[in-house]
Amino acid sequence: MSEYLPLFPLNIVVYPGEKLNLHIFEPRYKQLVLDCIMNEKNFGIPTYIQNGVGQYGTEVEILGIEKKYENGEMDIRSKGIRVFKVIKFERTAPGRLYAGGKVEEVVYKNDEDIITKTKIRACMQQLYDALGLKSLSLDLKEDFTSFEIAHQLGLNLEQEYALLQMQRESDRQEAILQHLENILPIVLETERLKERVKLNGHFKSLTPPEF
Structure with missing residues (x-):
């Protein structure tokens, strides 16, 4: 109507x-x-x-x-x-x-998948830890929905808009998990790169390899 x-x-x-x-x-x-x-x-x-x-x-x-x-x-x-x-x-x-x-x-269907939700939580905690945002990890509710976390995932406007149009919670969960699995390796590698840059020029204590 x-x-x-x-x-x-x-x-x-x-x-x-x-x-x-x-x-x-x-x-x-x-x-x-x-x-x-x-x-x-x-x-x-x-x-x-x-x-x-x-x-x-x-x-x-x-x-x-x-x-x-x-x-x-x-x-x-x-x-x-x-x-x-x-x-x-x-x-x-x-x-x-x-x-x-x-x-x-728009009528939505709440058909969340608990396994996907558990994977999303684990990825988000990894992401927040890597970015030094542990407070966000601690604030993550046990019963969070896709809409409640959507603005905390680093999505662009087009991706957020795509989520809005998905009528099934399970579809939104899959889209969120895929996004997290795509960006997490990049974020982790960027953080490792930052650490390597910080160490450049410092005295290093390295163990030589055995020949």
Whole structure:
């Protein structure tokens, strides 16, 4: 079933459950935020990608206005609710300054694979240790989902957007594991290279080989 949403295209990917802080400064989006608050309505953030508004995005709920400025700008707190597909995009909603569009909800299937999840956890811990980010490793929840870790994997915008479109958790897990298995050897080798560079010029205590 489709519905009409105010739309705020941005060159980011927002996932369901994600907290998002935004500074609102353009007149059209100041109007959007005020309309949403007045009418108790959510808005959508379709991903702006490859010089255009993408078909997929996330419905966002405004949690509150953190700060208002004299010029009308504001800082808002928001949260991703659910993913949608844009059926019809309008550059300006009827009678408004901001964009709008007809959207339909994307239904996801939670069919996670525990073995793949265990492999992902191990790879992430290796990655964080190599990068000196052990605090991130410690903060990793036992019951994490693909969307909860997606921004912590070094994915580019296109890869994050591809994850958003995958309707099965198992498919997202496979994509994440493949990405980690691809980048982990590169990161580990880069860290080893940094150590070798640091040692260059230092006095070395080496054991000669036996002949």
